[in-house]
Amino acid sequence: MNKTRKILLIVSGGIAAYKTLSLIRLLRENEFQVRVVMTKAAEQFVTPLSLASLSEDKVYTDLFSLTDEAEMGHIQLSRDADLLLVVPASADLMSKMANGMCNDLASTVLLATDKPVMIAPAMNVRMWHHPATQDNFAKLKSRDVKVIGPVEGVMACGEYGLGRMVEPEEILEVVKTHFEEVANSKQPLLIGRKVLVTSGPTHEPIDPVRYIANRSSGRQGHAIATALQKAGAEVTLVSGPTRLADPVGVKVIHVESACAMLDACQENGRFDVAVFAAAVADWRVKNAGAQKTKKENGKLPVLEFAENPDILKTVSNAGNDRPELVVGFAAETENVVEYASAKRIRKSCDWILANDVSPETGTFGGEKNSIHFIHSAGVESWEEMSKQAVAERLVEKVVAYFNG
Numbered sequence: 001m002n003k004t005r006k007i008l009l010i011v012s013g014g015i016a017a018y019k020t021l022s023l024i025r026l027l028r029e030n031e032f033q034v035r036v037v038m039t040k041a042a043e044q045f046v047t048p049l050s051l052a053s054l055s056e057d058k059v060y061t062d063l064f065s066l067t068d069e070a071e072m073g074h075i076q077l078s079r080d081a082d083l084l085l086v087v088p089a090s091a092d093l094m095s096k097m098a099n100g101m102c103n104d105l106a107s108t109v110l111l112a113t114d115k116p117v118m119i120a121p122a123m124n125v126r127m128w129h130h131p132a133t134q135d136n137f138a139k140l141k142s143r144d145v146k147v148i149g150p151v152e153g154v155m156a157c158g159e160y161g162l163g164r165m166v167e168p169e170e171i172l173e174v175v176k177t178h179f180e181e182v183a184n185s186k187q188p189l190l191i192g193r194k195v196l197v198t199s200g201p202t203h204e205p206i207d208p209v210r211y212i213a214n215r216s217s218g219r220q221g222h223a224i225a226t227a228l229q230k231a232g233a234e235v236t237l238v239s240g241p242t243r244l245a246d247p248v249g250v251k252v253i254h255v256e257s258a259c260a261m262l263d264a265c266q267e268n269g270r271f272d273v274a275v276f277a278a279a280v281a282d283w284r285v286k287n288a289g290a291q292k293t294k295k296e297n298g299k300l301p302v303l304e305f306a307e308n309p310d311i312l313k314t315v316s317n318a319g320n321d322r323p324e325l326v327v328g329f330a331a332e333t334e335n336v337v338e339y340a341s342a343k344r345i346r347k348s349c350d351w352i353l354a355n356d357v358s359p360e361t362g363t364f365g366g367e368k369n370s371i372h373f374i375h376s377a378g379v380e381s382w383e384e385m386s387k388q389a390v391a392e393r394l395v396e397k398v399v400a401y402f403n404g
């Protein structure tokens, strides 16, 4: 059995529930592994025994059954599958899903899952058109639940209209397409590539309790680390202090100051790609105190500054240790492209992602970025987009660089 094609079929109450019998047969003929959860209402339309016989597995019905929990808890049930398929999806179950209710096994599994969910609604035409159902439908779609159908036709109750469930053959096709898309998107584009990313601000100590910082949130650098990891790269993220969670699957080294950030970049091996998204402080306090500075009868402390190492420039000029592709950022408040193009040459990096950080743009510490992508052959100006979208666009460029 192909382990990447496990379907958890959730059957809710409705006359169309009998069609799940042929759906299970079709899915299994196409080498999908099917495990069934059914609601109490579904048991009025199709028996657990027939579903168990066709799926050749136990059918799960009860949230609080000790036997079921001993064999497989509801969390594990939802996580063990690659896809959750709700057929038929009654108005009641759609409403529970849309509103996060979880008072039986089916709704609890749907709330606990981190896997893609597809639903095939089936209900009376008036129930389907009711604003409550339409609101639930819109909510589910906005959360990336894939809705298959319903279609128009004669209903079991004799009325005609939209609300009939799509046929099992059509559901099978949608499921097959979904798995094909997953297989295509999982191409290990940057497998084996070692990537370094810096992110966040640095904190430069004044004394053991005070520091100088900047407003960088680290969102852009962390999004880049996540996107590179998803593309298969082996990512090391050197992060200044942020409020963000460590990205999953990424080696994260937490540092405070610019000097510590440079050390971490140099001490963690050789990289194929390095992306410098950190907002590194340009200066550190030369006369930082070893003890907390005390107030002395109105005498004001005088801070002396020393220039911090330029991490990007140092790594770009590291000779044999230079990563093949070095990417910097440029934060500018005026003459963005001109200053950033000069910065690319001054810092010997291959690409610069320049952004306007003047206060009116809200870029620094904010959600969005408008980037000018500067390389040796010119400038591409990207439309304003989320930091995640910038990260994904950059990863596309990195993939194209290595894979042509």
Ligand code: CTP
Pocket: 198, 258, 276, 277, 278, 279, 280, 281, 282, 308, 309, 310, 311, 312, 313, 327, 328, 329, 330, 331, 332, 343
């Ligand atoms: N950078 C770095 N180390 C520093 C300063 C900056 O690695 N000490 C990196 C940043 O991570 C970014 C790029 O250099 O990728 C440009 O940063 P930016 O703040 O725009 O430029 P600065 O070098 O600080 O120049 P200026 O402040 O004069 O604009």
